[in-house]
Amino acid sequence: MKLRALFIGGLMVVGLAGLAYGQSITLDHVDGLNATGGLETGVPITFYLRVTSDADNHGGITNGFAVSSSTGAQWGATVADTTGTLGKTQFDGGFFINHFSDDGMGADTVGFGGFRLFQVGMPAGFDDVAFTIEIGPIDAAYNGGEICLDSSFYRPSGVWKWAGPDVFPAWDGPHCYTIGEVAANPEITCPPDTNLSVCDPDTLCLPFEVVNADWVTASEPAWVDGNQVCIPLTYDISGQNITIDLVAGKGDLRDTCSFSFQAWVNAHPVVGMSDPEFTVVMCDLGTPLCTEFYVENSVAEVIDTIFSIPGYVDGVNYCFVPDTAGLFDLTIIAIDACGDADTNSSLITVIEGEAAVVECPGNIIDTVCNNGEYCFPAAILPDTATVTVLPSGTWDPVQGVVCVPIDSSGVYDITIIAETFCGVDSCSVQLDMTAIDLPQIDCPDGTIVLFVEDTQTVCIDLPIINAVDIYVNNGGTYENGQLCFPADSSGIYTFGVTASNECDEVTCDITVRVQVGQADYTTVVRPDPLRMIDAYRVDPMSALFYLGNFADGHTAADVDPATIMINGSLTPTGAQVIDGFPGFTGKVLEITEPVFDFIEYNMPLYDTSLVPYTVSGQFNDGSPFSESGLVHIIGLLVGDVNLDGQIDIADLLYLIDYQFAGGPPPLLNASADMDKNGQLDISDLMSLIDYMFGNKGQNK
Numbered sequence: 001m002k003l004r005a006l007f008i009g010g011l012m013v014v015g016l017a018g019l020a021y022g023q024s025i026t027l028d029h030v031d032g033l034n035a036t037g038g039l040e041t042g043v044p045i046t047f048y049l050r051v052t053s054d055a056d057n058h059g060g061i062t063n064g065f066a067v068s069s070s071t072g073a074q075w076g077a078t079v080a081d082t083t084g085t086l087g088k089t090q091f092d093g094g095f096f097i098n099h100f101s102d103d104g105m106g107a108d109t110v111g112f113g114g115f116r117l118f119q120v121g122m123p124a125g126f127d128d129v130a131f132t133i134e135i136g137p138i139d140a141a142y143n144g145g146e147i148c149l150d151s152s153f154y155r156p157s158g159v160w161k162w163a164g165p166d167v168f169p170a171w172d173g174p175h176c177y178t179i180g181e182v183a184a185n186p187e188i189t190c191p192p193d194t195n196l197s198v199c200d201p202d203t204l205c206l207p208f209e210v211v212n213a214d215w216v217t218a219s220e221p222a223w224v225d226g227n228q229v230c231i232p233l234t235y236d237i238s239g240q241n242i243t244i245d246l247v248a249g250k251g252d253l254r255d256t257c258s259f260s261f262q263a264w265v266n267a268h269p270v271v272g273m274s275d276p277e278f279t280v281v282m283c284d285l286g287t288p289l290c291t292e293f294y295v296e297n298s299v300a301e302v303i304d305t306i307f308s309i310p311g312y313v314d315g316v317n318y319c320f321v322p323d324t325a326g327l328f329d330l331t332i333i334a335i336d337a338c339g340d341a342d343t344n345s346s347l348i349t350v351i352e353g354e355a356a357v358v359e360c361p362g363n364i365i366d367t368v369c370n371n372g373e374y375c376f377p378a379a380i381l382p383d384t385a386t387v388t389v390l391p392s393g394t395w396d397p398v399q400g401v402v403c404v405p406i407d408s409s410g411v412y413d414i415t416i417i418a419e420t421f422c423g424v425d426s427c428s429v430q431l432d433m434t435a436i437d438l439p440q441i442d443c444p445d446g447t448i449v450l451f452v453e454d455t456q457t458v459c460i461d462l463p464i465i466n467a468v469d470i471y472v473n474n475g476g477t478y479e480n481g482q483l484c485f486p487a488d489s490s491g492i493y494t495f496g497v498t499a500s501n502e503c504d505e506v507t508c509d510i511t512v513r514v515q516v517g518q519a520d521y522t523t524v525v526r527p528d529p530l531r532m533i534d535a536y537r538v539d540p541m542s543a544l545f546y547l548g549n550f551a552d553g554h555t556a557a558d559v560d561p562a563t564i565m566i567n568g569s570l571t572p573t574g575a576q577v578i579d580g581f582p583g584f585t586g587k588v589l590e591i592t593e594p595v596f597d598f599i600e601y602n603m604p605l606y607d608t609s610l611v612p613y614t615v616s617g618q619f620n621d622g623s624p625f626s627e628s629g630l631v632h633i634i635g636l637l638v639g640d641v642n643l644d645g646q647i648d649i650a651d652l653l654y655l656i657d658y659q660f661a662g663g664p665p666p667l668l669n670a671s672a673d674m675d676k677n678g679q680l681d682i683s684d685l686m687s688l689i690d691y692m693f694g695n696k697g698q699n700k
Helices: 002-014 532-536 595-602 649-660 682-693
Strands: 024-031 045-052 060-068 078-082 094-101 107-115 127-135 146-152 161-163 175-178 187-189 194-198 202-207 209-211 215-218 223-225 228-233 241-250 253-265 270-273 277-282 289-296 302-307 312-314 317-320 326-336 341-352 357-359 364-369 373-377 379-381 386-390 394-396 401-405 410-420 423-436 447-452 456-461 469-472 477-479 482-487 491-500 505-516 523-526 542-547 574-578 588-594 608-618 624-634
Touching (some): 078 094, 107 127, 187 253, 215 223, 289 326, 364 373, 401 410, 456 505, 469 477, 482 491, 523 624, 532 624, 542 595, 588 595
Parallel strands (some): 194 253, 364 423, 447 505
Antiparallel strands (some): 060 161, 146 175, 187 209, 215 241, 241 253, 312 317, 326 341, 373 401, 456 482, 574 588, 608 624
8 A cells, every 4th residue: 555655646746737947858869870871771770869857856757759751661660778877777666668659660659758756767957868769670672761750749648748847848850861872962152242343334253162963043134154153234233232042953952042242334424514505694704604513423433524615613613704705615524434424515605794874864844735644765775674764654665765654733753773784773854744634625415406586696505625726617606615606597507616725636516406486396305315215214214395385375384284294194293384495485384204104105115216295284274285296215226135225245145044044034025025026935036146146137
């Protein structure tokens, strides 16, 4: 019972968990290798395993190993053993060498295991060859095959570890060996990394070392020539850092190496200039003229720079002194150490600059018409100068005059400044100006109608301003703001009135219809003609009906205003007796009637019509009267859709918008009723288009 208890205690030691440092099993050496490192045939092969412990004692070990062949080789048998340095002496509880399979084929597995009772087990710091595994002899039939030694789980638990405390030793395998002679591996050594510069495109060949190889290849752009690798040095690869891979081969064996190279292939230096062609204005030809340039070398150093015009380098500028104005061709040539060159040119036009010169006239006293522009001569050189006129004005170099605005009579102080690249000059002139307004005649529109009871000299107001001389033809005279002439009979009188001053002359043509004695009409309307569009003004407009010249002895004062009707249905908005009106004798009744009511009464109206009307009512004595007259009415200008008094593109757009885009309808349908059929449809739009862009005579 006591021995059983101790055995269980040993197992408990094996099961403890721990972690150590420095523990390993390695393949120390092999007996039975030939000179090439392969396995000899016909002799035993022994693998010697070194055990290296850490700083702890280990009371139990379990380690397994396998011998196998991936090529199907056989090796007779597999036998595991100890060298005597580690075994039952240390592991007194039991030390076991297990052969789980050892027939010399497939995969033979062996294991080493033990545990201690009273001894130390595997001592701390143990480092010695402890185990051997022997195989063979190997038959020569398996020459060229392969046999490997590797770690394996320790059966049956599968655990490979040292216990008490627990650690998991490292293994340096697997270890594989060729059976028989081992073919030598190819070996290649590349040239060192290379940097260089060349003047011209070339080929760089560098030697390399190679042994045991049947062939060598190089990655692009390089190629192999004997024991040299050659690289083309072209402009395309200039400055690039390129890696070249060399591969040496023999059978299925390969060896590789790499190196880098960087080559700069000289092209030529580069000469740059600020501008290939430019113009410079120089106020003093004795001063230096400088232009910016640079010289850059490609690879080789620039050793010489040549300038076509003598001068000197000042920093980034080349300067020379032009002796005259004209064209200078500055050429720069740069040559580098390889003999390559570059050239660049700048075509420089030198213009001798002029200083500005201004000569003003003396002070000027003069007149100007209608507050206009006044021009006076001034000498300014050169004609390319920039001229400023203060406080305002312009300079005309072609005419050689300065022009300034004059807005009223008075004294104007004018300053003229001329500026060139080479200087500024100025002068001042004082203008004492009298502004003369143009003559104006307030010329009346249309024919003037006058009524006189007997032949006499009549006058009409004719305002004229800014005139020095006034001339009237056809026997008329102008006095005190009136045109006067003798009216010796009824009829039409025409006059031409000319007003002039030193700046201009204007003419007014006047027509006067004179009625001598009582007129043969009893009523007239003013204005005549009436315009239908006036009926639709925002501000209401009224027509004035004048009534008088009664043949039965009644006068305008005898009319009862409350009874007055126009056209039998229109009631005037007012009536008053006035002292007189041209064409009437004595008192006249002035009747006010809205234009809208009168126009609506006469609708529809087209173009210009002579429309009859009546004014009726009663005198204060109860007797009736009814007087008739005629008045011109300018009706609808058919096609004037927007009622602005003219037919143009705005009317066409208005009608298109109404017909097709839901726009507002015409204010008066009749204004858009081109065919006058009482309807608004597409035919009216087509008629308006035809009128505007086709035969305008169709609008009637």
